Amino acid sequence: MIKRRLCILAGLVTIMSQTVIGCGNTPDNNNGEAFNFMRGYQTVEPSQAINKENVDDPTPYIQYGYERHTKEAASEERMPGYAVYDRPLLAESISEMVAIIPDVEDAGVLVTSQHVLIAYKSNNEDRTKVADQVKKTAMSVVPSYYDVYVADDPRLMDDIKRFKGHYSENQAESDALEQTIEEMKSFPQGEDPTDN
Numbered sequence: 677m678i679k680r681r682l683c684i685l686a687g688l689v690t691i692m693s694q695t696v697i698g699c700g701n702t703p704d705n706n707n708g709e710a711f712n713f714m715r716g717y718q719t720v721e722p723s724q725a726i727n728k729e730n731v732d733d734p735t736p737y738i739q740y741g742y743e744r745h746t747k748e749a750a751s752e753e754r755m756p757g758y759a760v761y762d763r764p765l766l767a768e769s770i771s772e773m774v775a776i777i778p779d780v781e782d783a784g785v786l787v788t789s790q791h792v793l794i795a796y797k798s799n800n801e802d803r804t805k806v807a808d809q810v811k812k813t814a815m816s817v818v819p820s821y822y823d824v825y826v827a828d829d830p831r832l833m834d835d836i837k838r839f840k841g842h843y844s845e846n847q848a849e850s851d852a853l854e855q856t857i858e859e860m861k862s863f864p865q866g867e868d869p870t871d872n
Contacts, residue, residue: 784833808866
């Protein structure tokens with residue numbers, strides 16, 4: 677019995693040492709970082725709540741997600757329920773998606789913590805139809821609590837671009853953003869969903 681246990685223990689030690697060596701867990705190639713067998717080296721990464729599929733290995737970004745928490749476990753979290761979205765990546769994705777709409781030639785997109793502002797250029801005379809397509813494109817990507825504002829005036833691209841890289845800590849900038857939103861509201865915003 678003891679001999680059997682020693683053989684099992686020796687086998688486990690061999691497997692563990694091979695795993696550690698295979699993972700490259702050596703001081704000269706991990707930059708002193710701790711290795712977590714479930715997540716790899718603990719490096720600072722950008723938000724992965726939203727990400728593109730055209731990366732070298734898209735697998736982590738296209739898998740189904742499932743989590744379960746008890747009230748007790750969730751209440752221990754520092755900020756429970758808070759998902760971080762990569763706003764520049766969202767803006768890039770929405771801009772690309774809007775630009776391929778047949779009636780749109782150019783699109784600039786700003787994504788804040790609760791708004792998506794889209795200025796675009798279109799030659800279609802049915803402004804409401806195009807505005808509806810542009811707005812619905814953005815709404816298909818962002819969480820439902822976002823407000824989406826559109827304007828078919830390419831001059832507004834520079835107005836919304838000036839907010840790039842900023843965030844809402846500054847009251848003067850927040851006021852300027854609200855003024856831009858009010859200006860965008862004067863343009864067609866698509867079909868009224870309450871008309872259906």
